[in-house]
Amino acid sequence: MNLPEWLNIVIRSFSLLIVLFILTKILGKKQISQLSLFEYVVGITIGNIAAQTSTGVKDNFFYGVCSLLVWTIIPLIISISTLKNKKLREIFGGKSTIVIKDGKIQEDNLNKEKYSVDNLMELLRKKNAFNIADVEFAVLEPSGDLSVLMKKESLPLTPKDIHLKVPSEKEPQTVIVEGKILDEPLGLTGYNRAWLEAELQKLNVALDNVVVGQVDSYGKLTVDIYDDKIQIPKSQERALLLATLKKCQADMELFTLATQSKEAKQMYKKNSERLSNMIQRVEHLLNE
Known part of the structure; x- marks a missing residue:
């Protein structure tokens, strides 16, 4: 039985969609940025062959539309179907694969995903993990990204680890753009134009020479200027405050040694x- 040409195109497009899906599953989870030059060329060629084969003709607009509809509607149906069906998500989206467990590479899982040890090391370096022994757990996600859990002893020390309370930080506000003051974000910082102009004077920077100026949650103004040859002096206010606090603390110790009164000695x-x-709690802030 001879089918209409447009129906043949629909069937070919649907069949090729399934074939490409299977081929992609076979190739593994590599992202575009992780493909080798050869793999990238192969992918382009396969896509081109699929496009030519699905339509079979170049000049018939209707047949081309039929093919495009198949390539659009079927993925849309699959996307909607996988929202509430875990098995379908695993079939079409893939599953996560454990590649490192307890600091040891899972070679069988790595080979299943068509990844070499060099590929894995590259992904680990992007996560700032240069030593496999420091990695507790690593999972290759369906998207091709690598999720890494470092061992506790290899994690950087945080204020929480030493029970140190630090104030919360808010996003910096951009208050100057290309020499113009932005009043709305400046108002969110709690400062005004007079304060901003005074801060610019301290830095010895003209307003029209500022590309971008930002104020952080501590009220510190940082600027990027057009003339990169000009060296912007660093603010010494925090350093002076820290030095003053340390001097006061040292004076208290001297008073403790100098006084003969027990009550005064205990107070000092x-x-x-x-x-x-x-000083210990705020020193890391005042040294910035």
């Missing part, structure tokens, strides 16, 4: 310890 010692604890 107690306040010196309080000041020392406060």
